[in-house]
Amino acid sequence: MTAPSPACREDVRRTLAYLTAVGYGGTAMEVWQWLYRPSRAWSLEEVMVALDAQVAEAKVDVMQGRYALAGHGARMADRHERYLSSDKKMQSARWFLRVMRLIPGVRAVAVCNSLSHEMASEKSDIDLFVITRSRALWCVRFFALLPLSLLRRRPGHRTRHPICLSFFLSDASLDLRDVHLKPDDPHMAHWLLSTVPMIDDGVFADCIHANAWARELFPNAQSPRVAWYRRLACLRPLSWSLPFWLERVLEQFQLERLPSEIRTRMNGSTDVIINEHMLKFHTNDRRLEYRERFLSLARVQK
Structure with a gap:
């Protein structure tokens, strides 16, 4: 077997530190896809050689085809159960996606967080990221939350698959640099590039393009696609809107x-943002925690 390049080994090790920090680990393909700031372009074969070498040296654990830093492989033990749970949640969300498609002002709805990685546990929420037309944030939020509240499907209700709508973004300002952590925010970049659009009129590609900084961190990241067995849920929204005066009424x-x-924390940090272009209600924003854990693991494993 060809000896792996030291630079490739280091890039793979650093990437595994990040994937381990967020609790996902990754297959060989995913490690290649999420190479974090690689020193140069590596082929999948080179990444696999580097992984195998570090497994042989007991520096990397592998379980059910997924890799993690040594000592952290146990997190992958329930991978199959999480996949099955994610599939149930995807199926459960389909009715709501059809509702969202009918709401005036909706341009895109994407699955995000653990569900987009098919790593959702039975207790996980169905997290959705919504892109709206300009000056339609509050209208979309109101008409989206209405059926969830009536059917008691929001987080906090006693339901198996709660649907969480905590991030709305206007198409007038798609760049997220203003809310990412300085100097680097690997988790926001990873989060954005791994979201899976289920409703899209084409604006999602504009969003990815507007956030080119994310691909500077993860240059191999692939454009997310909906699996063939879920394509029925990949819908185009209707192109109609409501009057602006209603937006102001529903905002108030x-x-x-x-x-x-939320009122106490709004606009005091990058966790909770409320303005004309963004509604971000991440009261449990873990980006800083993930970044610190990532940096700690990267240092320890050197």
């Missing part, structure tokens, strides 16, 4: 009813 109505924690 919802602002008055936001939880006190």
